[in-house]
Amino acid sequence: GAGVSQSPRYKVAKRGQDVALRCDPISGHVSLFWYQQALGQGPEFLTYFQNEAQLDKSGLPSDRFFAERPEGSVSTLKIQRTQQEDSAVYLCASSLGRGHNYGYTFGSGTRLTVV
């Protein structure tokens, strides 16, 4: 597609429930990133993929967070046993490369609310 597509757009989960968030990057983009954005804050880096390889997961807040990109295209961010502090917008971005000299294209995000 023309842009980065994320689904669902909104997700309400009960505390303790597992959720899966999907990202369809721009076709041909090698790099894929996940960010978490709390209300009123800038996006915070979670993890980075180059093709199917997860090269950086230093931003994942706990072992309840897991991301995969098995075929180097679509990616899924999974959160197990959700907690209220997981409530945020989860943004996916794709790029031709990793560095700043490549522009990142972001999706509109998935707003997760844990109740």
Next chain:
Amino acid sequence: LAKTTQPISMDSYEGQEVNITCSHNNIATNDYITWYQQFPSQGPRFIIQGYKTKVTNEVASLFIPADRKSSTLSLPRVSLSDTAVYYCLVGGNDKIIFGKGTRLHILP
């Protein structure tokens, strides 16, 4: 990673030119300067990028002095639709790190 400092918020009026300055005293030789714009309920959108001097595109201009310790995003003749958060980022071959950005509010 170079840290950036930018105003928390700014107000301006329709039709005015808006300049948002970002300080990045520890910028490294290989670092680029990139600005993103974010509207409510949307992901950030790339606006402009530069390394030195001046860069201009159809949306904005980016002014970078010789020492590169700061940069200024210039938005010509803003409209209400330019109300958004603007992020200044500095870096090279690494992941982009966002700060809190500048909340720009355009008034009629």
